[in-house]
Amino acid sequence: MTIAVNNKFFPFIWFNGEFVSWFDAKIHVLTHSLHYAGAAYEGERAYNGKIFKLKEHTERLINSVKTLHLNLKYSFQDIIDAHQQLIAKNNIEDAYVRPLIWRGDESLGLASNLLSVNMLILAVHSVPRKNSNLKLHISNWQKPHPKAMPIECKSSGNYNMMIIAEKEAQEKGFDDALLLDWRGLVAECTTTNVFFVQNEKIITPVADAFLNGITRQTIIKLARNLGYSVEEKYINPEEIDQFDECFITGTAAEVKGIGSIAINESKQKIFGQSSVTLHLQQEYAKLVRL
Numbered sequence: 001m002t003i004a005v006n007n008k009f010f011p012f013i014w015f016n017g018e019f020v021s022w023f024d025a026k027i028h029v030l031t032h033s034l035h036y037a038g039a040a041y042e043g044e045r046a047y048n049g050k051i052f053k054l055k056e057h058t059e060r061l062i063n064s065v066k067t068l069h070l071n072l073k074y075s076f077q078d079i080i081d082a083h084q085q086l087i088a089k090n091n092i093e094d095a096y097v098r099p100l101i102w103r104g105d106e107s108l109g110l111a112s113n114l115l116s117v118n119m120l121i122l123a124v125h126s127v128p129r130k131n132s133n134l135k136l137h138i139s140n141w142q143k144p145h146p147k148a149m150p151i152e153c154k155s156s157g158n159y160n161m162m163i164i165a166e167k168e169a170q171e172k173g174f175d176d177a178l179l180l181d182w183r184g185l186v187a188e189c190t191t192t193n194v195f196f197v198q199n200e201k202i203i204t205p206v207a208d209a210f211l212n213g214i215t216r217q218t219i220i221k222l223a224r225n226l227g228y229s230v231e232e233k234y235i236n237p238e239e240i241d242q243f244d245e246c247f248i249t250g251t252a253a254e255v256k257g258i259g260s261i262a263i264n265e266s267k268q269k270i271f272g273q274s275s276v277t278l279h280l281q282q283e284y285a286k287l288v289r290l
């Protein structure tokens with residue numbers, strides 16, 4: 001059997017309330033969420049055997065489940081307990097943790113009442129990736145109107161366009177795509193939120209058309225506690241030229257420095273500084289292990 005991830009995995013998966021070994025955790029090809037998306041998930045990270053912001057991730061997961069009309073039988077506390085059991089069973093110190101909730105294989109009917117709602121939680125080793133000097137371009141794909149896609153919902157369906165945008169960025173030699181929203185304003189990257197720095201002041205787009213990430217909220221609080229001024233404002237792509245630094249945030253990515261953004265075919269912004277980014281990178285790394 002092919003191992004589905006490049007990362008090393010932890011051997012036990014919490015699968016509908018039981019522990020199943022990695023190789024036995026299987027689903028049928030008729031699985032509804034494989035055909036029509038509509039699965040809800042979270043991306044979490046354990047540090048020193050504890051999941052950072054588990055309560056916040058679980059709240060967001062439950063909200064995603066409600067938005068998708070998934071009738072989950074597990075409560076908030078059941079989900080928290082299942083995570084603690086997964087950590088203990090696998091002796092996890094540091095890991096990327098993925099709870100996933102999906103519709104089963106009982107029917108191909110789009111909204112059939114016969115469909116079961118299933119849940120798993122698995123963990124893989126968190127892989128160190130490039131931390132600074134990432135190259136972005138502004139994608140031609142734009143985030144849909146919030147009335148076309150539930151923006152606060154981590155639903156597999158929302159990631160279709162993100163996959164296309166990231167693939168396209170890679171094919172053009174960039175690390176990731178920066179997406180504009182339906183109004184043409186700066187929104188976020190494929191799986192991270194974006195921040196800029198101008199004269200030591202931190203600026204980030206208003207989170208009304210993209211996922212208001214848990215790391216984004218943590219960084220805003222952390223930066224303010226460190227004495228930085230943080231402003232949430234609407235940002236036109238033309239304004240990027242004025243900024244001194246750019247960084248992105250996310251549970252998996254943590255805090256990553258951006259080296260350049262290709263604003264269009266003929267214009268590229270190169271960021272010459274990274275002192276605020278480095279400061280926040282260091283402080284975030286301390287915070288997650290407190």
Ligand code: PMP
Nearest residue numbers: 191192193211213214215250251
């Ligand atoms: N935006 C999108 C679209 C994402 O998928 C993620 C990753 N969950 C983020 C932003 C960052 O969110 P968080 O900090 O909660 O991981």
